[in-house]
Structure formats: C-alpha cells, structure tokens
Amino acid sequence: MDDQTRMLAGLGGLGGLSQADVGDPDSVRKQQSLGQPQQDIGDILQQIMAITDESLDEAQARKHALNCHRMKPALFSVLCEIKEKTVLSIRGVQEEDPPDPQIMRLDNMLLAEGVSGPEKGGGSAAAAAAAAAAGGSPNDGSIEHSDYRAKLAQIRQIYHAELEKYEQACSEFTNHVMNLLREQSRTRPISPKEIERMVAIIHRKFSSIQMQLKQSTCEAVMILRSRFLDARRKRRNFNKQATEVLNEYFYSHLSNPYPSEEAKEELAKKCGITVSQVSNWFGNKRIRYKKNIGKFQEEANLYAVKTAVDAANASAQASQANSPATPNSGGYPAPCYTPDGRL
DNA sequence: GTGAATGATTGCAT
DNA sequence: ATGCAATCATTCAC
Numbered sequence: 510m511d512d513q514t515r516m517l518a519g520l521g522g523l524g525g526l527s528q529a530d531v532g533d534p535d536s537v538r539k540q541q542s543l544g545q546p547q548q549d550i551g552d553i554l555q556q557i558m559a560i561t562d563e564s565l566d567e568a569q570a571r572k573h574a575l576n577c578h579r580m581k582p583a584l585f586s587v588l589c590e591i592k593e594k595t596v597l598s599i600r601g602v603q604e605e606d607p608p609d610p611q612i613m614r615l616d617n618m619l620l621a622e623g624v625s626g627p628e629k630g631g632g633s634a635a636a637a638a639a640a641a642a643a644g645g646s647p648n649d650g651s652i653e654h655s656d657y658r659a660k661l662a663q664i665r666q667i668y669h670a671e672l673e674k675y676e677q678a679c680s681e682f683t684n685h686v687m688n689l690l691r692e693q694s695r696t697r698p699i700s701p702k703e704i705e706r707m708v709a710i711i712h713r714k715f716s717s718i719q720m721q722l723k724q725s726t727c728e729a730v731m732i733l734r735s736r737f738l739d740a741r742r743k744r745r746n747f748n749k750q751a752t753e754v755l756n757e758y759f760y761s762h763l764s765n766p767y768p769s770e771e772a773k774e775e776l777a778k779k780c781g782i783t784v785s786q787v788s789n790w791f792g793n794k795r796i797r798y799k800k801n802i803g804k805f806q807e808e809a810n811l812y813a814v815k816t817a818v819d820a821a822n823a824s825a826q827a828s829q830a831n832s833p834a835t836p837n838s839g840g841y842p843a844p845c846y847t848p849d850g851r852l
Numbered sequence: 853g854t855g856a857a858t859g860a861t862t863g864c865a866t
Numbered sequence: 867a868t869g870c871a872a873t874c875a876t877t878c879a880c
Contacts, residue, residue: 744859
C-alpha cells in the first residue's frame, strides 16, 4: 500500500498531471495542488472508480487520449522505475546464476570426447587413448578404431542437430515473448530491464533442456566407449614376425630371460606392441617354458640354431670369432643342440 | 564342436 | 614395482 501511495503521489507530482491533461475535456475534476497528497489520492481513486461506470467507447477514447498524451513516456518511465524498485528487485536478487558445476562437467566431458569441440582430433585422440589404455596392438585396431569414430561422429551429428533445434526454438520463443512484451509495454509499464529478465528466464528454461540433451549425449558416449573398450579386450594373436622376434630374444637369453626396461621398449617397437604386452608375453613364456620344457624343446632348438647361424654370419662378416650371446648359467635349462646346428 | 595355443588379468610374494 | 602362478577368454587348427 505504501508503494501504491508513493506511486500515486508520484503520479500526482509529475508536473501536475491533471485529469484534463490525461484527456477528459469535459471533466470538471481538477488536479489539486502538490501540498495536498491525501486529497489527491482520494480524487484519483474516485476517478479510477468512475471509469467502471463509463461506457466502453468512453473508456476507449480515454485510453486513446492517454496514449497520445505528451507526458505519457515520462509517466511510464516513472511507473517502470517504481515497479523496478519494488517487485522486480525482490525477485532479482538471486537471479544472477553462477555457472552450474553439473553443466560444466558435461561440457568438459563432451569437449574431451570430441563431441562438442572442433571436429578433428578429439574423438580420434580419445579412441587412441582408449586403445593405448587397453594395450591393443595398433595394427589390428584400425577397423574398430574407425568404427568407434564413425559412431562418435553419429552421436556428434545428432547432438549438434538437436542443439541447433533447441537454440532456434529458444530464439524464436524469445523473439515472440519480446515482441509480446514490447506490444504490452504500450499499455502497461514494462521496463527494458524487465524484458531482459524475462529473456533470461526463457534462456534458463531452455538451457535446462539443453542440459538434458548433454546428459543423454554423455551417456551415449560412455556406452559407446565401454563397448569399444570391451571390443579391444578381445585378444588378437601377435603376428608371426613379432612372435619370432620375441622368441629369438627369449631363447638367446634363456639363462636370464628377463629383458630390461630398455630391451622391452626395443622389442615393443620392433614388434609393434606395447611394453606391457612384451612383459605379458615374457611372463607367459617363462612360466610355460618352465612348466613343460620338453614341449618347447623343438622350438628352443630351432631358435638356438637360428641364433647360432646369425652369430656365425655376423662373425664371418666381422672376421672375428666371437661366440653368440647365449650364456647359460643358472637360468632356465637350455635345449640340446650341437654348435654346428645339428639336433 | 573340440582342444590346444595364447594374450590378458588377477592375486600373491618378494 | 616386478615376477610368478593360476586362471580366464579368445583364437585357431582340426
């Protein structure tokens, strides 16, 4: 009520805006002096009440006159200001929204997965990282890799299409509401700030829809990724050449088949596999060899011969008769073979 | 379909 | 952290 009083008082105080000024030519009612606010209010209230008794045409005419009045913009601005100070200020306090951590998380994830960021790099980088984490060999990964990328691109496409749709709907709706409010602002006090706030509310509503989209996109990516990783878990045998390289090292270091970190890296590079795969291979090989030496005898002899021949060739080329690097003291039992290669 | 081979994983010991 | 041993899960040859 205080506000209303102030508002009406303010109205009265606005350069002595009288009923006649507002457009009632035959009215005998006059705006009272500034020194009598009580009387002013009573008078104005009476005027308002009188409107209900008027005919529709009269009211229309009065409205039209009011709209045309030279003081109308000033009057509206005052009303807007009052409205701003009272109703809007109460609601407006908590409207400054801080960045939502949930949406930030989703944004970060979509960016990291290459869904929301620039087209190239992200997705394949994530796939490569996934491949590396799974320890898959690079030569067999290409099919699944491209499959992963294709699926990710599909998700990306859907995501962007939906996002665009929402953004378009949002801007259309915002325009509609803004036009509506601008239209209404001719007949009731609506400040630009109020329109701005309304737009912010609309944007918030739409961004909550966008968050749902982001959430479901993230879920889709996670599912795709877990499927991809599961697929990577599928074992692929190493190629023949890689097995040969590993066996060569194993049997030529039978006394101490424990490659150093550097040797593992070297072998991994040669075989096109990861260091941990080399470690796995040697772990498996050692235990399986130890468990059943007899079974590996033939293989051991084969590689021993190969090593001996290679060494012989090397020494022949270097004209130096150094023996091959197969010291065998205290290690795994060596296979039986003659130095010339006969079993 | 079956069994052997083989890469990966897990739990434990050092 | 590394290696061993057992085991799992998949591939491959038959």
